[in-house]
Amino acid sequence: MFDHRHEHIDDRMVLLQANLDDMNPEYVSYVSDRLFEAGANDVYWIPIVMKRGRPGVMLNVLVSEERIGEMERIVFAETTTLGLRYLRADVHRLGREFATVETPWGPITVKLGFHRGELVQMAPEFKECEAAAKSSGVPLKTVYDEVRRRYADMRSAAGQQSGSGGGT
Amino acid sequence: MFDHRHEHIDDRMVLLQANLDDMNPEYVSYVSDRLFEAGANDVYWIPIVMKRGRPGVMLNVLVSEERIGEMERIVFAETTTLGLRYLRADVHRLGREFATVETPWGPITVKLGFHRGELVQMAPEFKECEAAAKSSGVPLKTVYDEVRRRYADMRSAAGQQSGSGGGT
Amino acid sequence: MFDHRHEHIDDRMVLLQANLDDMNPEYVSYVSDRLFEAGANDVYWIPIVMKRGRPGVMLNVLVSEERIGEMERIVFAETTTLGLRYLRADVHRLGREFATVETPWGPITVKLGFHRGELVQMAPEFKECEAAAKSSGVPLKTVYDEVRRRYADMRSAAGQQSGSGGGT
Amino acid sequence: MFDHRHEHIDDRMVLLQANLDDMNPEYVSYVSDRLFEAGANDVYWIPIVMKRGRPGVMLNVLVSEERIGEMERIVFAETTTLGLRYLRADVHRLGREFATVETPWGPITVKLGFHRGELVQMAPEFKECEAAAKSSGVPLKTVYDEVRRRYADMRSAAGQQSGSGGGT
């Protein structure tokens, strides 16, 4: 099992695509849910213009080779497509860590991304921010901004202590 | 009956809109055809993101007030919507004339648009260019460019004769 | 209070729009949820290209006049916009009724839409179909198709009994 | 020659792409037509944002390796691109069969898709449904729904006779 804490390249990934011009768009969220549950790494939809000017959508599923069989079973069962395309893709993933930030709405997790050992990404967890916003009545954007600010303050304080430069 | 050769503003137009998140996109071209046949001035579709992230489409029909009844009959019959919006719109239309250009593929019509008496638009007729491209095997863009060039040459020659400056 | 069982036109509706080119798209679902909870009739997002080629989104909220104040409070609090547009819109709503269809996965509701007394729309309720699909493991599209088929059979049987022509 | 009645994977397909930011969109339908006539398996267009925020389109052509030469000839002749990209793609196609359904508007073909021997797709032929809707004046969606309903009834009757479970 790979250790996702380390930056790495996964060269056994596949981008599965299906163009849909005759599917009720109501199915979209359900199809995404089922694919994520079955192990898709990402699922997204691209608006496209198909034959006869039909405004269709292209389903995209990023998934590891070994899960292709399960993905195609779901796509054929739940969408209206008669075919699928597979494109090979190498996926470069940053090293990931998590940190906790104390906020007026309780502790909130931030996801950190490292490229060649350097911190390059810092993202508050959506679901926790959403929960904090809902329960407190504070705007979601205020929660996000406050989490970012507190994480930066924390890092800046830690940097001063240790004498390292820090800085995102 | 209004004379479309003159630039004018039509202040009795309506923009009819319907958001569709549960319609098979295969119906789109058929719905457009039926609306145009029944007197719509324009029909177009906008990709939108609806409830639960559904990639739907918004149908837009530009039509004169007196034809609203017929449009809504078609939209309710042929799409899956449970409601329609009407927005009032004033439509400013250029004065229109047509000219004929001689080309290696026979005569082709160009549509001319005039703003305050001055020529501002010149568009070769799509269907005639398409027919010329199909029968001759010449690329469509070559046909378009040649029609434009010949119309410009024609106008430039006419301008020199009469001593007027011309120029688009 | 208006009786939504009857087809009617609501001429006191407003389409509120805000262009967003500097907002984290993660906020989108949260903003929609809050607007729906506060009484928006519809909320949808249109991908647009803004100044400097920024791929922004336009928020659209369809709402009755009397709720504008509450909507603008939410939009200013939860998005990054410095302004809003209001466009007046008349909304034509079909007469609505509900029916229940017996299926192998239990009873499922269908929403019916009537235009000038005639049935023009029939839509299975998404959430019930989704729940049936999830609990039974049957594809969602199969559930939808079966609900539609059974409703049509029901209507067709009723039509034959009463001698009326029926037809969707 | 491959027998399309069987489910298979075609690993000699190519996805040809060209970004167009200076082409008159009027050429789009003509380009699609020409590519389909010359043997493209699929042609679709994706709205994109290009340099300087230009709202361009990306042409996509799915085609077998041996037809690349002919496709590139058409793309260079009929569009304005100075280059093309080729991405390799494996295409998984369902087994296909056709069936005929008797309807009040005459017989209509349905296309069936089989995954691992099981029926997973059933799609009425668009052109036949369109013709039936036009000649009868019945809404296209009613024709579609009726074809689906009758096919399901047919299958359900056959399943009962033979004692097999059927499904879909």
Add this chain to the structure above:
Amino acid sequence: MFDHRHEHIDDRMVLLQANLDDMNPEYVSYVSDRLFEAGANDVYWIPIVMKRGRPGVMLNVLVSEERIGEMERIVFAETTTLGLRYLRADVHRLGREFATVETPWGPITVKLGFHRGELVQMAPEFKECEAAAKSSGVPLKTVYDEVRRRYADMRSAAGQQSGSGGGT
């Protein structure tokens, strides 16, 4: 002349729209520039699907009534449209103020938006952040985040001094 420091509603605005299905997208940035220079309040483009499935764009210009004449002159001269639509729009604008934040890259302006006297928006000026990022080599997102953090710290300090609660 209106004082934009106060929140207000401008009820003399117009949304001018033109659908373009035969215009070279290269003109888009130039058209936007010219319209902004001539006093447009906003200019944006929506990808749409037009007749024959053409992936066109809809130009939108938000402008005050008194500038319509100049806008239409530019649109007819610089685009290929033969007509324009005008929709009336009321525009609600937040009260605006500016503040200056000291940063490691020099002072940077932030735009503030007030709704009913309360601060609801705070946006660093794009051009100044961009210039700081370019000259320092620091990522633009780091500049933005730092400006936001310092403004929040500034406000928080001011709030503590005066005893007011503050809060964005």
Add this chain to the structure above:
Amino acid sequence: MFDHRHEHIDDRMVLLQANLDDMNPEYVSYVSDRLFEAGANDVYWIPIVMKRGRPGVMLNVLVSEERIGEMERIVFAETTTLGLRYLRADVHRLGREFATVETPWGPITVKLGFHRGELVQMAPEFKECEAAAKSSGVPLKTVYDEVRRRYADMRSAAGQQSGSGGGT
């Protein structure tokens, strides 16, 4: 170093993609600029619908293998992504030449594209046309059309002199 005057296929290209659902769209033009400066062959953005119906964008960078390291450094620093995809792509580029056309606004360059020795593309240089339009006050589309017309006249005259057929 390859000679771009000749038509060729570059089989060492990579399409780098990142889906962004939590990035301020204001960064888009800056990111594009930095990637082009660092040697990207093309940069474009596709509107997509991501998890929870977020209207995100997909960044696409076409670049040669040897520049991947530099591209990923910029993408991780300037966007919010935690991962990248790489798809291999062969790029077919037309032979390119430049010609100069005399116009009423001074000489303007046109870019020519050759497929199998035949001229298939002719595009006026955007920046020069824009500069001519700005300094002269003539509409940009008029400048473009005039450059095209003059180039065609030039070629047609050259063809008659040499007795060759010309074309395009």
